[in-house]
Amino acid sequence: MNTKKIVARNYRGTRDWLGSEVYLRQKVINTLREVFEEFGFEPLETPEIELQEVLLGKYGPEGDELSYYFKKGDDWLGLRYDHTVPLARVVAQHEKELIFPYKRYAIGPVFRADKPQAGRYRRFIQCDFDIVGVAEPIADAEVVALTYTALRRLGFDKFEIQLNDRRVLNGIAKASGADTKELTLTFLRSWDKLEKVNREQISRELKEKGASPELISRFFKVTDQLLNLEKENIIEELRQLFPDQPEVAQGLAVLEKMLDYIEDFGVPSQFYRVNPCLARGLDYYTGPIFETVIKEAGIGSITGGGRYDNLIAALGGPSLPATGSSFGLERIISVMQTLGITKPQKTLTQVFVAIFDPDSPTSVKKAIQIASALRQEGIKTELSMEKGSIGRQLRIADRRGIPVAVFAGPKEVKKGTVIVKDLATPFTGEKKNIWANQWEIPEEDLLKKVKELLD
Amino acid sequence: MNTKKIVARNYRGTRDWLGSEVYLRQKVINTLREVFEEFGFEPLETPEIELQEVLLGKYGPEGDELSYYFKKGDDWLGLRYDHTVPLARVVAQHEKELIFPYKRYAIGPVFRADKPQAGRYRRFIQCDFDIVGVAEPIADAEVVALTYTALRRLGFDKFEIQLNDRRVLNGIAKASGADTKELTLTFLRSWDKLEKVNREQISRELKEKGASPELISRFFKVTDQLLNLEKENIIEELRQLFPDQPEVAQGLAVLEKMLDYIEDFGVPSQFYRVNPCLARGLDYYTGPIFETVIKEAGIGSITGGGRYDNLIAALGGPSLPATGSSFGLERIISVMQTLGITKPQKTLTQVFVAIFDPDSPTSVKKAIQIASALRQEGIKTELSMEKGSIGRQLRIADRRGIPVAVFAGPKEVKKGTVIVKDLATPFTGEKKNIWANQWEIPEEDLLKKVKELLD
Incomplete structure (x- = not known):
């Protein structure tokens, strides 16, 4: 064993x-x-x-750059970058076992050698869900309905699921004069970051990509039109603004159906809206796209996804339409904490069984028996293993945040009683009095008393 | 995106x-x-x-050989091989935040580039639990009690937790004449594999390590004595067999206390016994060791662990005693399946909502509303997204193993009724009749009927 002393630390x-x-x-x-x-x-x-070979080239050059690749024996390997490429592999590999439509979820770590920042990790948990084999907007609507249900269940009461469709975006870019693929992409990216960067910077970037001053001014004219649309009538207004773009019409028809279904799924209207400026980064989206924004949280989106009808075939799988979305665990939790939706809970342990005299075998045995009896009733119980005095043990229980302590000294053992102690109720005065709030009760009443204190 | 067709496959x-x-x-x-x-x-x-640097050299040359190491940017990295070295790192790194004794569990994948075999994976889930900071046998006894409780809770009703102590083994090896460290280790390893290999092979190995014919015959004499000990009185018998070995006496005193405590924890005596031949592979154990054997399963141990008082310091952490054990997820499940403790469950989904006519918007909307109502009551509900006929949809539900299907055609929508269908009850005859066992009920009675069928 290598026993050289090293400084214990995590990978950055x-x-x-x-x-x-x-x-x-x-x-x-x-x-x-x-x-x-x-x-x-x-x-x-x-x-x-x-x-x-399964991962390489699937996320573009930037994705490869950020991926962990290595060799072991004769095998060239890598750590997964997301759950979508593994899904495509599974669909290809297990096509005969699966019953389509295939609706699966995946929760687990993904790895990206990104520049670490506050709240951005190189190893983080993604929670994905996808529907493979359905081309109809009902699937996209269900993805939105599930997102809504999950966020509500988690305790969020104010958020906005923004919807758009890649075809609408492409059509509007075309109608605005973007006549090359590169300009179209630049338009999309500019709309997507409107809220983050100022217009001068966008203007500069458009110029760099070859846009003329006229085109740039047209871009901003359209942008202002998009920003001024009324939520209530947005589909109709977009139809009127861009009457000659078949892609716009196609995307709007799908969005219209989705809105209708989302209502049937019971999602209240204040929780979603069409945002014609939403673009989302990844190139592989082909239809509806969605992401969840919480303005109060001062963070980007907490969920995001969309339809990717060509990806599974492109990744070597069968040609199957697919749609889905993803929750970022760390981001969700960070927002829950910022908004005060969740309170920190120090421990799940409910009862601490102290040992009156760690040097007395009778005392140790009694404590073991009490702890075992409580555990058999499903009470989460820590049996003290600190060799110190009872006071020292109780202070450990208190520091851990365990609400109830139990112990029995020789006097109590003789009488068939136990001491039960409430550590959760705050005392008056500066310092917590570890000796207050305790009762001597017959051992057979222990469970009842403990449950009463835990309630 | 790299769209080269590849054969979709897992890493072996x-x-x-x-x-x-x-x-x-x-x-x-x-x-x-x-x-x-x-x-x-x-x-x-x-x-x-x-x-x-955290992993390297911690598992000996064989462990390094089986570990995945790689470089990314300027960092030399590796995938964890177990949860014990990460625990030692955490104890060293977070010593000030932790309250000792520190009792933690860890459930997650570990990685070993071992030769793949049936049931042996290169990526598998280990479920570890350890107590750091307690030197007393009460901690080892609690590890055994937890193992017992968990296996019972999982449904195992016949297993044996075998106990031993490294010091007992070392003392017996010495008393048997093993006078070098290498011979002692060879003796320990030979005892450990007594049940797997025949005596001739063990004899050959002892000879190779330099044991004389006399020493080999003494080894087998002692071995037969160990194998013939009575479970009931084993501590006393071992004391009498090896009266002059202080290590044996020390180990037996601890085992005796453990046995006493294990009884107090409420573990019935048929579930544990001292096995003086148990050695366990890893070199870092210093005191009690334990593993769980199920003879009927025809597999090795399903849990294993022991005390490792020097490891945390050796790994760069503070000098703290520790004990713990580990459940191998894949192995536990494989034994559960072999013993018939668990029955495969095809799906958790309880209700399948079919769409009477996928081309009719009213029909689609009705199905969405029914599915949403059931989900709001916590019923796990799949909404059909197959564009085919109702018969085709119901066959999908049946193949998936979903027990109940619900749908409403235009006739039913008009009347305010729905059709509920029992797909779980088998029919007589060769082929399942997908059209049998169905009832038309008022929509308001849906939840009641569904719950009745699910019970």
Whole structure:
């Protein structure tokens, strides 16, 4: 064993999640899992390691740059960058076992060697759900409805799911005079970041890509028209603004159906709207796109996705339409904390069983028996293993945030009683009095008393 | 995007876990998590990627050989090989935040470039729990008690937790004449594999390591004595057999206390026994060791662990005693399936809402509304998205194993009724009749009827 002393540290851009942080992560994951399953999605678990040939070139040069690739033995390998390419591989590889439409969810870590920043990690948990094999807008509407249900279940009461369609965007770019693929993309990207950068910068970028002053002024004229549309009648207004673009018409027809279905799914209208400036980064989207914004949170989107009808075939799979979206676990939790939706919970442990005298075998045995009896009733119980005095043990329980402590000294053992202590109720005065708030009760009443204190 | 067609495949030694397999994995993980928390252990999540300097040399040359190491940018990295070295790093790194004794559990993938075999993967899930900071046997006894509780909760009713102590083994080896470190290790390894290989082979190996014929015959004499010990009185018998070995005496005193505590924890005596031949592979154990064997399963151990008082300091952490054990998820599930403890469940989805006429907007909207109403009641509901006939849709529901289907045609919509269908009850005759077992009921009675069928 190599026993050279090293400074213990994480790889930059990754971190450890300790006790109470994991409770919160698990709570969010369980809620998402619950909603995914309520909507009939089934789980899929793929390995973090994929063959390099499966990943390479799927995310463009930037994605390859940010990917972890390595060789072991004769195999060229990589760590997954998202759950979408593994999904495409699974669909290709297990096509005969799967029953289509295939609705699956995937929750697990993905890896990107991005520049670490506050809240941006190189290893983070993505929670994806996708519907493979359905081309109709009902699937996209269900993706939006699930997003709404999950966010509400998590406790969010103010958010906006923004909807758009790539074809609408492409058509508007064309109608605005973008006549090359590069200019179209630049228009889309400019609309997408309107809220983040100022117009001068956008103007400069358009110029760099070869846009004439006339084209730039046309771009901003259209942009202002888009920004001034009324939410209530937006589909109709867009139709009137761009009457001659078949792509716009096609995308709007789909958005219109989606809006109709989303209403049937029971999503209240204040939680979603068409935003004709929404573009989303990834090139592979082909139809509806969506992302969730919480203005108060001062952070980008907390969910995002869209339709990608060509991706599975492009990744070597069968030609199947697909749509889906993704929740970023770390981002969701960060917003929940910012908005005060969740309160930190120090521990899940409910009862601390102290050992009156750690040097007395009778005392140790009694404590073991009490702890075992509580655990058998499903009470989360920590058995003290600190060799110090009872006071020292109780202070540990208190520091851990455990609400109830139990112990029995020789006097109590003789009488068949136990001491139950309320550590959760605050005391008056400067310092918490560790000796207050305790009751001696018959041992057979222990469970009743503990439940009463926990309620 | 790289669109070169490739054969979709996994990295050898890894695999995908689809729907019903993940349900089972989740069920086992949830049960373990529940028991860990009932025993007051808190969760710890560490990244799969560690700096290479944290991992390198910690598992001996064989471990390094089996580890995935790679470079990204300026960083030398590796994938974790187990949860123990990350635990040691966390204890060193977060010593000031943690309250000791630190009882943590960790559930997640570990990676070993081992030779893939049936049931042995290069990426598999380990579920570890450890107590850091307690030197007393009460901690080892609690590890055994937790193991018992978890296996019972999972449905196992016949297993044996075998206990031993490294010091007992070392002392017996010495008493048997093993006078070098190498011979001692060879003796330990030979005892450990007594059940797997024949005596001739062991004899040959001992000879290769330099044991004389007399020493070999003494080894087997002692071995036969160990194998003939009575379970009931084993501590006393071992004391009498090896009266002059202080290490044996020390180890036996600890085992005796453990046995006493294990009884107090309420573990019935048929579920554990001292096995003086148990050695366990890893070199870092310093005291009690334990593993769980199920003879009927024809597989090795399903849990294993022990005390490792020097490891955390050796790994660069503070000098803290520690003990713990590990459940191998894939192995546990494989044994559960072999023993018939668990039945495969095709889907968790409870209701399939079919669309009477996918081309009629009213029909689609009705189905969406029915599905949403059921989901709001927590019923796991798949909304059909297949464009085919109602018969085709119902056959999909049936293939998926969904027990109940619901739909409403224009006639029913007019009357305010729905059709509910029992797909779970088998029919007589060769082929399942997809049109049998259905009832037309008022829409307001839907939830009641569905619940009745699901019970």
